[in-house]
Amino acid sequence: MASLSKSIFEKIKFFWAWIQSPASVASVVPSSMELAAAMIEASEIEPGQRILELGPGTGVFTRALLDAGVEERQLVLVEYSPEFSNQLRQDFPKAQVIEGDAFLVLKELRQNAERFSAALSGLPLLMFPEEVREDCIRDCLQILRPGGYFCQFTYSPTPLVADNEEWEAKVSERIWQNIPPAVVWSYRRNVD
């Protein structure tokens, strides 16, 4: 009962965030458990790994990561919205929550020696020009260990970026249970 009311509360909070900032939140409801499962599968993560999440919102993928055996203290969550960031700090007190613009934070993370095993993104990337999308993927792949996946979901039938010699891309089946139905694109560097 408590988790049902928390889930309803999160949906209302998400909808309210969308009303205030439709371009940034980009969806009226949080992603489904089915989409979260597809993101986890595509990222090929293993328990104990250090994982980066961009645009976690109310934490649907974050919870799926914990369920998959990732330790909370191994999570770095980058969220633009102050309201979502505060909630994430309460719900995941051992994770590192960075409140800010993921595109800028990625540049800063590139200065750190410690790498991530995978990156999961809920950013509304398709709203940005292709150069920005490419830069985001490139910056993310730079801070991943060799073989690590950058995973991004999208509602669109269009690929996020054109094929590129720098990385290999694969796409999941469409997840029809999600509102709206979505696919997961995953990218990893071709040459390490």
Ligand SMILES: C[S@@+](CC[C@H](N)C(=O)[O-])C[C@H]1O[C@@H](n2cnc3c(N)ncnc32)[C@H](O)[C@@H]1O
């Ligand atoms: C489509 S929602 C996805 C939320 C969550 N991952 C999910 O699937 O339910 C997009 C999220 O990205 C965040 N966001 C948008 N632009 C951002 C940026 N430049 N940097 C960090 N977070 C951003 C929004 O605040 C929102 O939480």
